[in-house]
Amino acid sequence: MNTTxxxxxxxxxxxxxxxxxxxxxxxxxxxxxxxGGYQNFSLCNHSCVKDVGGKATGGNYVCDASFVFAExxxxxxxxxxxxxKWTRNVARAHAVAREIFFVQHFNAxxxxxxIPAGWADAIKTELNSPDKKVEVNRFGxxxxxxxxxxxxxxxxxxxxxxVNLTTPGRRFMSxxxxxxxxxxxxxxxxxxxxxxxxxxxxxxxxAMDLEQIKAEWRTISPHHGQRQKAYEGLYAAKxxxxxxxxxxxxxxxxxxxxxxxxxxxxxxxxTECVPGSFANPYPAQSFDxxxxxxxxxxxxxxxxxxxxxxxxxxxGTPGITRRLAYYIALESACxxxxxxxxxxxxxMSGIGAWDFTLRSGAYRYAQIGKNMDIVELPFGNLPxxxxxxxxxxxxxxxLRQHINGNTEEIGETLVTxxxxxxxxxxxxxxxxxxxxxxxxxxxxDVLSTELGLPRTLVPVYIRTREEYCGF
Ligand code: SF4
Numbered sequence: 493m494n495t496t497x498x499x500x501x502x503x504x505x506x507x508x509x510x511x512x513x514x515x516x517x518x519x520x521x522x523x524x525x526x527x528g529g530y531q532n533f534s535l536c537n538h539s540c541v542k543d544v545g546g547k548a549t550g551g552n553y554v555c556d557a558s559f560v561f562a563e564x565x566x567x568x569x570x571x572x573x574x575x576x577k578w579t580r581n582v583a584r585a586h587a588v589a590r591e592i593f594f595v596q597h598f599n600a601x602x603x604x605x606x607i608p609a610g611w612a613d614a615i616k617t618e619l620n621s622p623d624k625k626v627e628v629n630r631f632g633x634x635x636x637x638x639x640x641x642x643x644x645x646x647x648x649x650x651x652x653x654x655v656n657l658t659t660p661g662r663r664f665m666s667x668x669x670x671x672x673x674x675x676x677x678x679x680x681x682x683x684x685x686x687x688x689x690x691x692x693x694x695x696x697x698x699a700m701d702l703e704q705i706k707a708e709w710r711t712i713s714p715h716h717g718q719r720q721k722a723y724e725g726l727y728a729a730k731x732x733x734x735x736x737x738x739x740x741x742x743x744x745x746x747x748x749x750x751x752x753x754x755x756x757x758x759x760x761x762x763t764e765c766v767p768g769s770f771a772n773p774y775p776a777q778s779f780d781x782x783x784x785x786x787x788x789x790x791x792x793x794x795x796x797x798x799x800x801x802x803x804x805x806x807x808g809t810p811g812i813t814r815r816l817a818y819y820i821a822l823e824s825a826c827x828x829x830x831x832x833x834x835x836x837x838x839x840m841s842g843i844g845a846w847d848f849t850l851r852s853g854a855y856r857y858a859q860i861g862k863n864m865d866i867v868e869l870p871f872g873n874l875p876x877x878x879x880x881x882x883x884x885x886x887x888x889x890x891l892r893q894h895i896n897g898n899t900e901e902i903g904e905t906l907v908t909x910x911x912x913x914x915x916x917x918x919x920x921x922x923x924x925x926x927x928x929x930x931x932x933x934x935x936x937d938v939l940s941t942e943l944g945l946p947r948t949l950v951p952v953y954i955r956t957r958e959e960y961c962g963f
Contacts, residue, residue, distance in 0.1 A: 661729075
């Protein structure tokens with residue numbers, strides 16, 4: 493029997509208790525005018541940058557979706573029907589992909605990653621459990637910008653999907669109908685952000701009532717999106733709690749050199765300020781795939797947190813997000829490149845890191861969104877923006893075609909098509925194209941995490957996993 497192994501895998505988040513695969517959909521893709529035509533662009537109604545026109549905003553990181561980079565692109569998103577159809581097609585294809593993977597690729601995975609028979613059996617049995625579902629994370633710059641955001645959530649729930657909404661939360665302040673619609677049929681999880689405000693400031697904002705939060709929010713510069721969304725997120729979380737809406741509230745906390753020194757205090761304060769909420773910390777990632785956002789000086793503090801997360805997960809410490817395989821991947825990178833700190837800083841920034849195009853089966857948290865094609869058509873004749881399988885962090889991966897209704901074909905693309913796409917990008921271009929990232933949601937579970945690891949990291953990863961997990 494593999495009950496013990498299965499229990500360990502689920503308890504430590506190496507496998508998800510309810511979900512066998514996922515979809516992250518960038519719902520906020522629009523068309524942007526570029527030389528030669530129009531190109532997809534992920535639009536947000538926030539601007540998270542460090543400076544605008546040489547003037548510091550107060551923000552500590554730069555996000556490509558910031559509206560200051562949109563050059564007045566109109567906010568014309570794909571309609572609800574198209575967005576739901578793309579999601580439904582990928583969700584159905586996940587079942588096909590699972591079958592293909594376990595028949596054709598699972599044995600090779602077990603061999604490369606030295607998975608003992610009992611553990612292999614536990615992974616296979618757990619992931620094929622009929623109770624497991626597909627999760628969709630409605631995402632993008634700010635999916636609440638879509639007029640039909642709550643309708644899209646309702647449609648996805650009706651399809652039997654587990655739905656997360658990852659959004660800054662501004663609309664909770666301004667649209668009472670939206671609040672009622674969300675409260676009447678909420679997503680299973682509301683994920684908000686909190687990453688650029690210190691614990692003392694957080695305590696001060698959290699002590700305010702809703703009207704006070706809104707009043708102070710109005711005084712923030714529109715170019716300081718990081719600060720705006722801290723107020724918006726706390727407002728949305730407090731409102732949903734006051735209304736007793738039944739859903740999990742998660743605060744995504746990007747760990748960066750600017751907050752690493754007070755991270756523990758920040759995480760503890762967040763979950764204290766919104767009782768019953770969870771904090772989800774993960775390392776900042778570079779958008780340009782060239783410059784590390786981690787400094788050599790900040791790496792020791794980051795490693796101390798990684799080790800604490802590993803030990804906390806194993807001990808069942810409350811308040812630690814359980815995803816042991818992800819933490820072990822980070823710890824093994826610290827060991828592998830202990831005397832190559834520049835390489836380690838790059839890995840932690842998502843450069844030369846986890847890559848779902850390396851092996852079949854790593855792309856189990858599929859992504860719907862933009863590609864990089866330039867389309868030469870009059871604006872009115874352009875197809876709906878978005879709807880391509882690809883990667884938010886590496887838009888060059890985005891496939892040319894829109895997601896269609898052929899379940900078998902999409903299933904094969906999820907398993908082997910993205911590997912071919914990665915090979916094409918790595919070999920066929922004169923310019924090297926980066927295909928990796930380090931996002932825990934996309935790395936998902938033990939299987940997809942391991943299948944995306946760089947080959948040079950695998951031996952140290954296996955030794956680290958054996959040390960902490962016994963296999
Ligand atoms: S709110 Fe999020 S998506 Fe929007 S600009 Fe800021 S970091 Fe980017």
